[in-house]
Amino acid sequence: MSLIMSFLISAILFVLIICCSSPFAVCDDKPSAYEVLQDNNFPVGLLPRGVTGYEINKKTGEFSSYFNGSCSFSLENSYQLKYEPNIKGVISEDKLKNLKGVTVKVFFLWLEIVEVVRNGDELQFSVGVASAGFPVENFVECPHCGCGMNCNKSSDFVSSF
Template structure:
């Protein structure tokens, strides 16, 4: 025995199908499709051929205009750490720039300490199996393998529980 639909039910069903089709074709935004789960900033980096390790752990949220590539990523506060004991990096609580396939340009909010001076990293380029970081007048290349793991604020890639506990219980930082 089949289900018998009235003309009014058929019309309503057609309208719902059209609405669903239009909502899906507009894109996968949370506002348009409440069933859509926003991907992490680390997953989105992969879409542009970047490893997730160029961002430290702790990205709370991000914005991305897919048409222009304009992005912002947000942390709970500023983040600093050392890599291999030689490079010190700082991320502000919000970083922004423009991302496209293999290129991050007009980057703001990320700096590296060179000798005794902090300079802004303004561009990151993927060139085969390496990443080139530019501070404007100079740049440096690093193997992409160095960025498979996300560094952690305070201790970089050489973290253990003792270091993390020491950061949280720093006697010079009072918590209220």
């Protein structure tokens, strides 16, 4: 019995070693895009669900995140957000700057969000000429493309991001 057990343990260890040494290994210690946000003191809800990949230059903070297509949803019954398939910017502690690929509809205009700054328990979103602040607690969950946070209801209303 112990010979069989010993063989099974050896086989499992061999498979794990081969798996984790492969270039296609699932045993990757790279944090997710959402964890990179948290590492820089931002809530995960700044990005909608569905990030398929990302790149980051740890020295400069330049990053790109990828989706399978554009993503849009409504916030607080008045704002519509749209994420392009590729989001770019520079991330550092409490600051996202030079953003490209995220727009918000204000009245009848689509404006690009160019910067997000965390100031205590508030996030300031800037479109260049104007900015608006929202509580960090509104962004603790990631919204879903198409329906935001209210996917089980018939409306496209999102109470928090």
